[in-house]
Every structure is written in structure tokens, then in C-alpha cells.
Amino acid sequence: MLGAEYYSSDALVLASDMLGKMLCRRSADGVVRRYRITETEAYLGEEDTACHAHRCPTGRARVMYRAGGLAYVHRCHMYNLLTIVTGPEGHPEGVLVRGLEGFDGPGRAGRELGLELSMYGSPMSPEGFMWLEDDGCRPGFTVHPRVGIGYASEEDRARLWRFRASEQ
DNA sequence: AAGACGATCCTG
DNA sequence: AGGATCGTCTTT
Numbered sequence: 219m220l221g222a223e224y225y226s227s228d229a230l231v232l233a234s235d236m237l238g239k240m241l242c243r244r245s246a247d248g249v250v251r252r253y254r255i256t257e258t259e260a261y262l263g264e265e266d267t268a269c270h271a272h273r274c275p276t277g278r279a280r281v282m283y284r285a286g287g288l289a290y291v292h293r294c295h296m297y298n299l300l301t302i303v304t305g306p307e308g309h310p311e312g313v314l315v316r317g318l319e320g321f322d323g324p325g326r327a328g329r330e331l332g333l334e335l336s337m338y339g340s341p342m343s344p345e346g347f348m349w350l351e352d353d354g355c356r357p358g359f360t361v362h363p364r365v366g367i368g369y370a371s372e373e374d375r376a377r378l379w380r381f382r383a384s385e386q
Numbered sequence: 387a388a389g390a391c392g393a394t395c396c397t398g
Numbered sequence: 399a400g401g402a403t404c405g406t407c408t409t410t
Contacts, residue, residue: 292405293392293404294393294405296403328394335405365394366392398400
């Protein structure tokens with residue numbers, strides 16, 4: 219089980235590191251399901267014009283300003299997406315979960331996890347709804363531009379901050 | 387109070 | 399290419 223210290227690194231380091239980790243979800247009936255993370259994206263601070271917290275510290279992204287290890291659940295169209303808050307308090311960053319094994323895409327992953335907005339800000343720990351476990355899997359990966367951020371600056375759109383685990 | 391838009395997905 | 403569909407933010 220990965221504890222609070224794990225989430226204190228920055229989102230760029232953690233986005234690739236989370237590939238292959240198990241995302242564990244305990245549902246209301248107590249059943250725990252585990253999903254391997256296959257795709258992520260990093261959102262890195264106020265300077266990142268693609269980040270929800272860019273010049274907007276009081277809106278829905280306010281949880282990104284807290285110390286890493288919390289769930290930032292937010293709605294996009296009809297789907298709830300999961301971003302895992304990372305880094306130190308006061309620096310808004312996080313890792314968007316864009317794919318789980320068998321559930322490609324952030325919306326599909328969120329739907330499978332049964333994400334609800336009431337999980338906003340909950341800790342990534344067995345005390346909360348979800349947590350991460352490391353079972354030793356260390357996949358190779360490829361890097362890509364982030365998706366769906368047409369509103370961001372040209373240089374931020376060009377950053378290769380999306381990470382996909384290689385097929386094995 | 388009303389409108390615009392989105393870190394998406396599905397269908398045709 | 400376009401519709402679904404709702405929370406959040408912006409504008410009246």
C-alpha cells in the first residue's frame with residue numbers, strides 16, 4: 219500500500235510512476251476491486267495553462283492546492299474523472315487517471331470506478347474510497363501530448379505530459 | 387436567471 | 399460530424 223509520502227513528489231514524476239500501480243476501490247458493500255493503471259497525464263501548477271488551477275485557486279480545483287494524496291473528482295460532460303492530487307501544500311498539481319486495464323479513457327475509467335462528486339477531496343487511503351498499491355509491476359511507457367486541452371497555450375499543448383504503459 | 391463550455395464517449 | 403447532459407463559471 220502506498221502511503222501519504224508517496225504523493226509528495228511532483229506530478230511529472232508520479233504520472234509515469236503510477237503506470238502499473240493498482241488502483242484499489244472499495245465500494246459501499248465493502249467489496250474491493252483492483253485495476254492496473256495504464257494511462258496518465260500530469261497537470262503541473264499555476265504556470266501550466268492546461269491545469270484547472272491555473273489562475274483559479276478558489277474554484278472546483280481548490281483541492282489541488284492541498285498536500286498530495288487526495289482525490290480530485292470532477293465532472294467533464296456526462297462523466298466523472300479522477301485526478302490524484304500530488305506535491306506539497308500550496309502547489310496545485312495532480313495526475314489524471316486516463317486509463318485502467320480494460321477501461322481505456324478517463325470517462326470509462328471513472329464510470330467503472332463509480333466515481334461520485336461526493337468523493338471530492340477524500341484521501342487516497344483505505345480509510346477513504348480508493349488507494350494505490352505497488353505490486354512490483356514496472357511497465358515501459360511512451361509519452362504523448364495531453365488530450366482535450368485546446369484552451370491551453372501553444373507551448374503547454376505541446377508538452378509530452380501524457381504517459382501510456384507499453385503493451386506486454 | 388440565463389447562457390456557454392468542458393482534462394468525454396457513443397453513434398452514424 | 400453531432401448529440402448527450404450537468405456542474406461550474408461568467409455574464410446579465
